[in-house]
Amino acid sequence: MHLPKFLRFLSESRFQQSDGLPYWRERIFNGILFAVFVFGSLAIIPNLIAALKAEMYSIFVIDSLIFLTVLAVVFIRTINLKIKVYTLIFSFYFLGIFLLVTMGPFGPGLIWIVCSSVLIALMLYFNRTLFSIAFNCLIFIILSLLIHFKISNTPFFTSYTTFSWIAIGLNVLVISAVCSIPVSILIVGLEKTANEEKKLKQQLIERNEQLLEEMVKAKEADKLK
16 A cells, blocks of 8 residues: 555554464555545535534534544554554544434445444454444444423424334444444454464474474484494
């Protein structure tokens, strides 16, 4: 991946290619950071202008904070990879839920929530993927109850009825499951295959060393004879 010079460190890895999946997880995450940084930079200015014109100051503040968080994750190289991953996932989730509640069907909140599940499937383990889907289910149930009791007049609460939101929520749950679970299964399978190949390679190396030792001993025995 050819990156601009000031972003060249995104193609670096703390792992060697021989390490298998950890190496590729970090490369994938660096690719995600690059995409979020580049396309987020293009989208953030019109988003902030639109929020100010619509007098949605809370959206202006949250969008700014999330973008600054992404910049920190991209450019602060001393942050541990695991912390970076969880920070980005939390940011996506928070942004998705916030935009969903404040903008309803007129905003990209549901997209960010689905993206969070896919990111978890790519970067974390299978049980974390199942947990993210369960968490999505819990969020949708809570929002259904909030709609039922009409606690606010934001576009989300005025645009959906309880039943229409349940229909939308179930579809989003299905989409997030379909997008994330197969990816997570694929990652687990690749990790298992890579570990088995690494183990087999180590066994072959040990077997070759053993054969060499036996050959040396056989030569020494022949000399003694």
